[in-house]
Amino acid sequence: MPASDERRDQHDLFGKHRKRVAGTRAVGFCSAILSLPRSVMKTPERDRLPPAFRRIGWSNLLAQLSEQIALAAAPLAAVILLAAGPAETGWLQTAQTLPFLLLSIPAGLIADRASRRKLMVASEALRTLSLALTVLLLGLGQMNLSLLALLGCVGAIGTVCYSVAAPALIPTLVPRTRLADANRWLELARSAAYAGGPALGGALVGWTGAPVAYVLSTVLSIWAVLLLAGLPKEELAARTGRKLLHDLKDGAAFVIRHDLLRPILLTAVFFNIGWFCIQAVYVAYAVQILGLTAFEVGVTLGIYGAGMIAGAGIAPALARRVSFGTMIVLGPFGGFCASLLMLGTVWFPSPILAGFSYFLFGAGPILWTITTTTLRQAITPNAMLGRVSALVMTATFGARPVGAAAGAFIAAYAGAAACLGAAAIGFLVQLLVILLSRVPRLRALPDMA
Known part of the structure; x- marks a missing residue:
């Protein structure tokens, strides 16, 4: 059998397997997501977290889900559309995680000197831009592995800044006695995204192709930006000049x-x-x-x-x-x-x-x-x-x-x-x-x- 035919057969088998696994995991993910609003609605009014935090909570869920869908779609797009092998997908993963190592400290310095709300809005908007450009290049048939890695790296920069600014902003919005509850809701949303986002991304790539998965990821990211933009302005600490x-x-x-x-x-x-x-x-x-x-x-x-x-x-x-x-x-x-x-x-x-x-x-x-x-x-x-x-x-x-x-x-x-x-x-x-x-x-x- 020619090598090209063998590779095509492997991709077909891989795609069928992804559909089965993704379909099973997506069902559990949808149940977890749907249970979140019901749990919030059952919470007595006196026990609810402040409205500003609820905006952050929903934006966090949407942003995490968007990120996990994109992270699942990227290696699948690399393998199926760009014929990448294990080494190439390894470098792709490196590009998508490198900003966490290199930029976390600069992001933290910025978060202590500037508006954390604005930093979160700008960070998620940057990730939205990288996703939208990915959709455009895939639609035009101009995507290659280097561009996919570069856009994944840009999106990860937004994730790093968001992840550093959010824990620093929450204590200004939530009473000290409710911090544990606030962090639990954020982690519950992150858990749901980790459990179902990859399944949903894999299912979309297998059923409809990579562009559709990136379109959904982009829409969710835009929604997160809009929620963050509605947060109240925080009081900035006086600049020390240091x-x-x-x-x-x-x-x-x-x-x-x-x-x-x-x-x-x-x-x-x-x-x-x-x-x-x-x-x-x-x-x-x-x-x-x-x-x-x-x-x-x-x-x-x-x-x-x-x-x-x-x-x-x-x-x-x-x-x-x-x-x-x-x-x-x-x-x-x-x-x-x-x-x-x-x-x-x-x-x-x-x-x-x-x-x-x-x-x-x-x-x-x-x-x-x-x-x-x-x-x-x-x-x-x-x-x-x-x-x-x-x-x-x-x-x-x-x-x-x-x-x-x-x-x-x-x-x-x-x-x-x-x-x-x-x-x-x-x-x-x-x-x-x-x-x-x-x-x-x-x-x-x-x-x-």
């Missing part, structure tokens, strides 16, 4: 010296190293060692998003029963247990173990994200919230390529099983770091330093 480097030094010193923020930062770094050590080898390991089909691999990965939704959903009930410090520790503990389950598949190859592992990887860390974001917002002076959020994001996202590279290196020289063992050690370290700190002893949300 240099950017001095501001950055102050933010770093605050995190390093703080006995609560420092262990949280180190825990997040080790968690991400271990997590991406697993991510680097899981697909190949699942197919070659566990004997999973492509469909079963997709199901186990989709369970991760389901775990995120479950974790965000039970957060209020847990918060009423355990201390604030215990809530924080549940995230690293869940990650460690999940890594042991994944390591257990070396001796007991089972898709059930792998799926349960991914569920815990989603459920535990989402509790960590909600509680540590709330803690960071409560104890950090508002004037440096942007810088502190940016430093945390840079350290944690910077650890991801380190973990992926470590996983690839260990797997190449010692095998995938050794890689899973190394990841479990990393998860043990992150659990010990947080357990040996003052964080577990927190009974309630502490006061600002």
Whole structure:
């Protein structure tokens, strides 16, 4: 059979498989999304979050969904339309994540010196522009891999600025006692987008082609911009006239010296190293060692998003029963247990173990994200919230390529099983770091330093 015919057959089989997996996951996603408005409507008026936050909450849901659809459509478009291979899609993913490593700190400095509302509007508008240009180039048949990577990088710049500005703006709109509730809603929306966005994007690409997926992503992003534009103007802190480097030094010193923020930062770094050590080898390991089909691999990965939704959903009930410090520790503990389950598949190859592992990887860390974001917002002076959020994001996202590279290196020289063992050690370290700190002893949300 000629190589072109074989490639065409592989693409056809790949497309049929994507339709089946995406259709199954899209149903669950739609149910999760539809349940959000009903839950909000049932909330008593006195317990509702401020209208300004609700604007941010809905814009966050739309922006996250738009991003996940585009992130799913990009590699599919590269493979199906541009005949890209694994190396090309790897470089595409690198381009789409590089701004998180390079631009988080500059974005944080801007967030502490300018209007955070305007920064969020401009960031999402930039992402809208990159999506609209992608639609245009695809429609004209002028898209190539370099342009797809460039536009994905531009869109990621908008995502970075949005992600840094939002946590810094929310404490100015939400009472301190409601910060945990606000962060839970944001994480619940993000979880729903992570669970269903890739399925919806894959289904649209498989059924109607990449342009339609990007059109929907663009429309959702425009909607998010309109919601953000309606936010009230915030009062800006007086300019100090200090240099950017001095501001950055102050933010770093605050995190390093703080006995609560420092262990949280180190825990997040080790968690991400271990997590991406697993991510680097899981697909190949699942197919070659566990004997999973492509469909079963997709199901186990989709369970991760389901775990995120479950974790965000039970957060209020847990918060009423355990201390604030215990809530924080549940995230690293869940990650460690999940890594042991994944390591257990070396001796007991089972898709059930792998799926349960991914569920815990989603459920535990989402509790960590909600509680540590709330803690960071409560104890950090508002004037440096942007810088502190940016430093945390840079350290944690910077650890991801380190973990992926470590996983690839260990797997190449010692095998995938050794890689899973190394990841479990990393998860043990992150659990010990947080357990040996003052964080577990927190009974309630502490006061600002």
